[in-house]
Amino acid sequence: MEPVASCTTKNKNNNHRCAQCSVRLIAFCGILDDSDIIQLEAISKNISFPKGTNIFFQGDQVKTFFNIKQGSIKIYKLSHDGRKQIVGFLYPGDFLGMSDQEVYTYNAEALEDTQLCQFNKIVLENFFLKFPKIENKILNLVNHELAVAQDQIFLLGKYSARERLLQFFLNISNQREKLGWGGNPIRLSMPRSDIANYLGLTIETVSRTLADLKNEQIIKMLGTQDIFLNNKDEIPQYLS
Amino acid sequence: MEPVASCTTKNKNNNHRCAQCSVRLIAFCGILDDSDIIQLEAISKNISFPKGTNIFFQGDQVKTFFNIKQGSIKIYKLSHDGRKQIVGFLYPGDFLGMSDQEVYTYNAEALEDTQLCQFNKIVLENFFLKFPKIENKILNLVNHELAVAQDQIFLLGKYSARERLLQFFLNISNQREKLGWGGNPIRLSMPRSDIANYLGLTIETVSRTLADLKNEQIIKMLGTQDIFLNNKDEIPQYLS
């Protein structure tokens, strides 16, 4: 197993950063106690991606895994003829970069200035042998991603435009609560075009449906990015 | 960890059945060598489900995991108002029953008479501690399921009815080849209503689109269940 120098570099300005990390409770590293996490820190590295930059591309060799510390990311697939489909949005605490192949099966791009914790694939896989709990925790996370993807299949197969948007808002709200942030209002960190693409709709339909939801007092918009759910508890009824 | 008697029962009529099992090469158990697989055999049990029977329900406590040995299964979710969405079809070698929660997040039903290999959840999880390679192999399988789900999201978000059907046929063909069976013709083990539901279409659209594909000589139908892909290599072009 070849060591990869750049990825075993410790960030000298932030000793014990893992112990105090804001996403530790929800990310895979949360399974390690304070004494063990120092060893994980030694094989991890901080890295930033400005808004709009690509973290990796579909087809690239998988050499690195990431934990999201701050910001948000879209992952999307391209077909041969250039059609694009966003298959997920990822948030702090999410694990990024695993694949069932030797190459990444989707593109990853920062939606806002984003901070990641980076691991060399081989080094982290060797670490699994020492701390099998980590691999088990990652299996949990991947099972969760699969459940989220299956929910999205339901949404695309059976929900109307209005239901898709409301479900999307609930998902973001719940995601925020999981991170210990307020679940209302929510901030849309992606443009309308990404929302439309993710939900299998067009920009125009998203815009019109938002206008309807505003008229019916189901949501309030604060600018174009922030949405207040007027009665979050009643939204599941609209999803019937 | 409570032992569950029924699931530690060895099938007396089939000693060394694991060593000779037809799906061993692709299922998670394939990671074990002949001497170790005997131990897995000791905690596994054969079980059959006739066509149309439920293997488990959404919301049931997860007590059992399964390997599919023979047959095929549909997994589907129900919304509160009774809408149904098939989120996947599973085939021999697939691992069934893992969840990110304490309960199953979908229903599983046999599409034809189906043979499964059953494991008690707790017993198998303890087995992981002894053979961490198994957990790693299952992580691979779950990552593959996730990749398949993301492909389905692309299909539902971007493909036309015709493209959905052609992609579906290619998927079945490739699945069959993976099992060492012929990739052409293929057999549709599910009714039109399940195909339509899975692809986010109606029965009528599936039927009409099949008629078009027949007229254009892209496929030939042998009865209602068997389909010959006239030129499998050229089908990816229709997916553009």
Add this chain to the structure above:
DNA sequence: TTAAAACTTTGATTTAGATCAATTCCTGCT
């Protein structure tokens, strides 16, 4: 500060696939 570019909204029209409605075709069963 202003102009350009990018993003968002709103309106008019079109359309792929859904829905409604008959047949027709299997397949198992007596």
Add this chain to the structure above:
DNA sequence: AGCAGGAATTGATCTAAATCAAAGTTTTAA
């Protein structure tokens, strides 16, 4: 063999969302 009853096909019509089109609005950067 005949005959139910589900499964599949085919036809007519409708509709939710797409597409085409034109303003507004916000952001960026000079």
